[in-house]
Amino acid sequence: MSRDVWERxxxxxxxxxxxxxxxxxxxxxxxxxxxxxxxxxSRMSASERATIMDELPSRAPRLKKRRGGRARRNQG
Incomplete structure (x- = not known):
């Protein structure tokens, strides 16, 4: 039996x-x-998924901003 049937x-x-x-x-x-x-x-087209995948690396810096922690406590 061929595995090609199960590949997408x-x-x-x-x-x-x-x-x-x-x-x-x-x-x-x-x-x-x-x-x-x-x-x-799961409902997106391949082109919609590709667009999002292309955007993902540019989103990472948005999550690296620190809100507080030790540096914040030492400011004041």
Whole structure:
């Protein structure tokens, strides 16, 4: 039996199973998708998925901003 029957020609999910939504940015800290993108991923066309995949690397810096921590406490 051929395995070709089970292979799909579509963009796979960027999910890395670290599913935590960043409070301010409203993005998953694991895959960098929004809640709406995650929820509708299975219904998106290949071109819609490709567009999102292309945007993901540019979203990462949005989650690197620190809100507080030691540096914040030492300021005042």
């Amino acid at each position: 020609d579509e963009i796979e999910s960027p999910c890395v199973q670290i599913c935590v939504i960043h409070r301010e940015e409203r993005l998953c800290i694991g895959c960098l998708r929004s809640i709406d993108e995650i929820a509708s991923w």
